Amino acid sequence: MDSKQDPGGAGGESAGAPLHPIHPDDLAALEGTEVIAAHRNESHWWNHASFVLPLLGAIVFLAIGQLAGSAEATGFGIFLAVVMVLQLPIVWFTWRRTATAIVLTHSGALALHRGRTLAEVRWAELERIERVETLGNVRWRLAERGGTHIAVEGEIEDVPGLVERASALSGVEPEGG
Known part of the structure; x- marks a missing residue:
């Protein structure tokens, strides 16, 4: 298969219309x-909110905790990092069943x-x-x-x-x- 649409394509598209690039x-x-x-x-496994939101939160709160010397912010950042790690198997198995x-x-x-x-x-x-x-x-x-x-x-x-x-x-x- 090349990067062109099959000449017998449906939908009234002309022959030679490009296919979307696939894996x-x-x-x-x-x-x-x-x-x-x-x-x-168009998405990837790391686009899953169960992974990305705890990751971003962990980064932000760990940075705030370290810069401001706040044990509470650092602790919450560590908590979010643990949540992210615990979500990885769920995200991974869900992604494997995604087209x-x-x-x-x-x-x-x-x-x-x-x-x-x-x-x-x-x-x-x-x-x-x-x-x-x-x-x-x-x-x-x-x-x-x-x-x-x-x-x-x-x-x-x-x-x-x-x-x-x-x-x-x-x-x-x-x-x-």
């Missing part, structure tokens, strides 16, 4: 696959995490493309009849384009959009 492991997993579009996850790319092909969609297939849905089995909103966070779900689904999180590049292409390829109209 090299995801690219290697697609060897020999007819890719119509690839949408990468680093969602790839659309002529036969279906693949959710990949660094070259490993997390989920696959076939257009022929696709039952619905649904919009799900939870506390202001919007995601889409490509769901098969058997219950298999791919969650399209907001961190995925060009979510509207992905939903539009999936609809065109499957013939299933998006719900709730």
Whole structure:
């Protein structure tokens, strides 16, 4: 696969439109696959709030504690550092189940995490493309009849384009959009 969109691409895009750059492991997993579009996850494991907020707080409070000679600020900074360390396994395991790319092909969609297939849905089995909103966070779900689904999180590049292409390829109209 090169960095061009497949000439048979959906959504009315012209041949030669660039694919979004994806992780090299995801690219290697697609060897020999007819890719119509690839949408990468723009976030990284360290973007997780459960990791970043305690890290930033620890840095700030440890610096304040050392500069001002405040034992309370230093103690709170140490507490936040411990919280951050305790959150690392949770963040790590959660990230390993997060798609680093969602790839659309002529036969279906693949959710990949660094070259490993997390989920696959076939257009022929696709039952619905649904919009799900939870506390202001919007995601889409490509769901098969058997219950298999791919969650399209907001961190995925060009979510509207992905939903539009999936609809065109499957013939299933998006719900709730």
